[in-house]
Amino acid sequence: MKKIINAPENVVNEMLEGLVAANPEKLTLIPDKRVILRKEKKDAGKVAVVTGSGSGHEPDQVFYVGKGMMDAAAAGPVFAAPTADAIYEAAKAVDNGAGVLFMVKNYTGDRGQFGMAAELCEMDGIQVRTVIADDDVAVKDSTFTAGRRGVAGAILGYKIVCAAAEEGASMDELVELANRVNANVRSMGFGLTSCTTPAKGTPTFEIGDDEMEVGVGLHGEPGRERCKLKTADEIVSYITEQCLEDLPFKEGDEVAVMVNGLGGTPLMELYIVYHIVAKILKKAGIKVFKSYVNEYCTSIDMAGCSVSLLRVDDRMKELLEYPVDIPYSVF
Amino acid sequence: MKKIINAPENVVNEMLEGLVAANPEKLTLIPDKRVILRKEKKDAGKVAVVTGSGSGHEPDQVFYVGKGMMDAAAAGPVFAAPTADAIYEAAKAVDNGAGVLFMVKNYTGDRGQFGMAAELCEMDGIQVRTVIADDDVAVKDSTFTAGRRGVAGAILGYKIVCAAAEEGASMDELVELANRVNANVRSMGFGLTSCTTPAKGTPTFEIGDDEMEVGVGLHGEPGRERCKLKTADEIVSYITEQCLEDLPFKEGDEVAVMVNGLGGTPLMELYIVYHIVAKILKKAGIKVFKSYVNEYCTSIDMAGCSVSLLRVDDRMKELLEYPVDIPYSVF
Numbered sequence: 001m002k003k004i005i006n007a008p009e010n011v012v013n014e015m016l017e018g019l020v021a022a023n024p025e026k027l028t029l030i031p032d033k034r035v036i037l038r039k040e041k042k043d044a045g046k047v048a049v050v051t052g053s054g055s056g057h058e059p060d061q062v063f064y065v066g067k068g069m070m071d072a073a074a075a076g077p078v079f080a081a082p083t084a085d086a087i088y089e090a091a092k093a094v095d096n097g098a099g100v101l102f103m104v105k106n107y108t109g110d111r112g113q114f115g116m117a118a119e120l121c122e123m124d125g126i127q128v129r130t131v132i133a134d135d136d137v138a139v140k141d142s143t144f145t146a147g148r149r150g151v152a153g154a155i156l157g158y159k160i161v162c163a164a165a166e167e168g169a170s171m172d173e174l175v176e177l178a179n180r181v182n183a184n185v186r187s188m189g190f191g192l193t194s195c196t197t198p199a200k201g202t203p204t205f206e207i208g209d210d211e212m213e214v215g216v217g218l219h220g221e222p223g224r225e226r227c228k229l230k231t232a233d234e235i236v237s238y239i240t241e242q243c244l245e246d247l248p249f250k251e252g253d254e255v256a257v258m259v260n261g262l263g264g265t266p267l268m269e270l271y272i273v274y275h276i277v278a279k280i281l282k283k284a285g286i287k288v289f290k291s292y293v294n295e296y297c298t299s300i301d302m303a304g305c306s307v308s309l310l311r312v313d314d315r316m317k318e319l320l321e322y323p324v325d326i327p328y329s330v331f
Numbered sequence: 332m333k334k335i336i337n338a339p340e341n342v343v344n345e346m347l348e349g350l351v352a353a354n355p356e357k358l359t360l361i362p363d364k365r366v367i368l369r370k371e372k373k374d375a376g377k378v379a380v381v382t383g384s385g386s387g388h389e390p391d392q393v394f395y396v397g398k399g400m401m402d403a404a405a406a407g408p409v410f411a412a413p414t415a416d417a418i419y420e421a422a423k424a425v426d427n428g429a430g431v432l433f434m435v436k437n438y439t440g441d442r443g444q445f446g447m448a449a450e451l452c453e454m455d456g457i458q459v460r461t462v463i464a465d466d467d468v469a470v471k472d473s474t475f476t477a478g479r480r481g482v483a484g485a486i487l488g489y490k491i492v493c494a495a496a497e498e499g500a501s502m503d504e505l506v507e508l509a510n511r512v513n514a515n516v517r518s519m520g521f522g523l524t525s526c527t528t529p530a531k532g533t534p535t536f537e538i539g540d541d542e543m544e545v546g547v548g549l550h551g552e553p554g555r556e557r558c559k560l561k562t563a564d565e566i567v568s569y570i571t572e573q574c575l576e577d578l579p580f581k582e583g584d585e586v587a588v589m590v591n592g593l594g595g596t597p598l599m600e601l602y603i604v605y606h607i608v609a610k611i612l613k614k615a616g617i618k619v620f621k622s623y624v625n626e627y628c629t630s631i632d633m634a635g636c637s638v639s640l641l642r643v644d645d646r647m648k649e650l651l652e653y654p655v656d657i658p659y660s661v662f
Contacts, residue, residue, distance in 0.1 A: 002523040002540070002634055004600040006562045014563075015599045018606030022622040058598040059661075159662055192333040209333070231337045232345075264595050266632055267389040267659070268346045269335040275349030291353040294661060301597055301634070303333050324662050328598070330390075330625060331490055331655050 001201035003301075008198035012055045012075055019062060023327050026066060030093065033086040034075045036062040037093050042071060047165045047174055048094035051103045051158065052087055053110055054079040056197065057218060059328035060155060060297040068324035069162045070103075078197050078300070079219045081109035084116035091121050091128065099127030099171050103158055103178065105150025106134040129171055131178035133157055135187045135308065137246040138215025138223050149217055152260035152297040153187040153308035156320070163322030181316065186243040189306025190223070190235055191216035191262060195299040214238070218262075218299050232269075236276040236307065243309045244284065251285035256292065256320060258308040263298035265305055270294070273305055289317055332532035334632075339529035343386045343406055350393060354658050358396060361424065364417040365406045367393040368424050373402060378496045378505055379425035381405070382434045382489065383413040384441055387528065388549060390659035391486060391628040399655035400493045401434075409528050409631070410550045412440035415447035422452050422459065430458030430502050434489055434509065436481025437465040460502055462509035464488055466518045466639065468577040469546025469554050480548055483591035483628040484518035484639035487651070494653030512647065517574040520637025521554070521566055522547035522593060526630040545569070549593075549630050563600075567607040567638065574640045575615065582616035587623065587651060589639040594629035596636055601625070604636055612640075620648055 005011050012034060019036060020029045028039050042048060051061045052074030061073040071094040074082035091100040100121065104114045111132065118128040135153030142149055161178045169177070191213045194203035204220035207213060212230065215223025249255065259274045261267075274293045281288060289312050312320070336342050343365060350367060351360045359370050373379060382392045383405030392404040402425040405413035422431040431452065435445045442463065449459040466484030473480055492509045500508070522544045525534035535551035538544060543561065546554025580586065590605045592598075605624045612619055620643050643651070
């Protein structure tokens with residue numbers, strides 16, 4: 001295993017300590033809970049938004065905590081859900097009287113822990129609503145999921161809903177908006193390599209030097225098909241068409257496009273991918289409102305990427321442009 | 332070779348077309364020159380800044396073109412300098428009467444092409460000055476370099492000098508500022524794996540499963556030492572101490588810290604690295620002004636990272652905070 005780590009069992013804690021050390025004025029950590037919080041709470045009367053998942057998908061989730069985005073995020077061990085207790089502590093810490101919205105990707109483990117956390121909150125008198133993202137068109141049901149999986153398209157939902165929460169939208173509006181985004185976003189990806197968790201130290205799955213996994217899951221779970229390596233044009237056209245047909249997107253639609261690197265794929269290749277997606281959309285008469293080409297939701301060090309398309313309306317467009325101040329940034 | 336590409340000989344052109352497709356209102360490409368320009372020129376009387384290098388180091392250099400950063404960047408083939416002709420065309424396109432500053436990292440190939448481009452500009456009556464970054468403390472002289480190499484610390488120089496140029500600083504001021512940054516920044520890195528260029532398709536150098544290359548160059552050229560894998564604490568302490576001793580940095584200094592991923596290293600590990608650097612600086616009585624933890628100057632898909640420390644003064648601090656609008660961004 002070639003990783004820049006100390007003991008594998010400490011990677012999440014050391015990452016979180018590094019994150020707080022790099023943002024001492026903005027972020028704080030709940031000791032022993034692996035929860036990252038904004039130091040400064042939202043104004044009273046505004047709904048707080050909390051997310052969480054297993055670690056290994058960075059920048060998702062803890063690097064999205066900050067003004068304009070999440071109020072808190074709970075980091076589980078690598079590829080394992082955070083505990084209900086940690087999520088509950090996160091919610092308690094950020095609730096400001098207007099309740100807490102849980103934004104969760106559709107994995108059975110995460111849904112279970114967030115569900116129990118919601119019950120703990122209710123016993124404390126904290127109003128909680130939960131929204132689920134399931135944007136991956138690759139497979140119906142999967143190793144860790146009943147129904148479709150939530151993948152990178154969910155991050156566009158986080159961006160939009162958190163901006164509305166920052167503006168002071170009501171809980172009902174936020175839930176409606178989150179569901180509207182989820183109903184209008186579709187994603188699909190592929191992996192060229194496996195990922196390697198620090199605890200196991202060897203690749204999660206075997207894959208030949210001339211093979212790729214089409215529709216791979218964020219934890220290396222199987223996708224739709226194992227096939228021989230294809231050119232960028234071939235594979236990107238395929239996954240983009242799958243997204244387009246699923247909704248379906250139509251001529252005249254306006255979309256936000258996300259090309260998401262899975263951890264081990266260079267920016268050069270992500271822009272080669274974007275170039276292909278842009279040509280397909282142009283040909284289909286679909287207008288690009290804004291593009292997002294970077295790493296947003298990764299599988300540790302996997303080589304590969306996903307494409308997400310979100311059909312945007314005016315409200316979504318306005319909220320996508322809302323400023324954020326999060327630790328995942330450039331300058 | 333596992334890459335998301337079409338033909339290896341087209342990767343740079345397809346990336347550049349993707350970059351312009353993703354930023355149609357802000358960027359443009361000089362056909363056949365592989366030069367990325369801002370669509371909107373700076374105001375007359377302001378110095379333009381141009382950079383360039385071989386491709387494969389993305390986001391460096393073309394993803395740094397935009398307001399507050401570069402006016403233009405010339406992209407060479409993967410790991411080979413752009414031509415003097417392309418750099419000359421870039422300079423001609425962005426000059427607004429106040430001259431052009433070339434910001435170059437210390438590689439023999441790049442210096443040669445930028446030198447010839449400067450001569451072409453002078454024949455055209457375009458004033459050109461050139462500044463060189465050589466922040467890497469790992470080795471004196473190297474495969475592609477006489478003297479020290481320029482690595483990720485150079486990007487802090489780009490950020491600072493381009494902000495001053497945007498504000499309207501004179502050419503003399505910009506040259507002085509660039510040299511002052513270079514005199515106060517030190518970097519060192521290490522690689523756990525080789526990188527693989529699309530043209531060759533196999534790793535640039537051989538390295539054992541239990542080995543690392545300390546002080547590795549940005550093209551996979553040898554560093555200071557090949558050694559057995561070390562823990563994050565061991566190797567990060569070593570490279571940070573090498574930077575500290577070289578300037579030397581002293582108790583009471585204030586620094587900007589950059590932890591730069593080389594392409595294949597996840598954000599989780601970069602923050603584990605930052606955590607170690609922060610502890611060393613605290614113990615040494617050195618204050619962190621601002622931290623930059625992400626990919627800034629990569630070696631395609633290499634696993635590894637570098638640490639850069641810049642001793643900042645008040646002017647540098649102000650310019651580091653100057654807003655930028657570049658394609659390498661998150662939301």
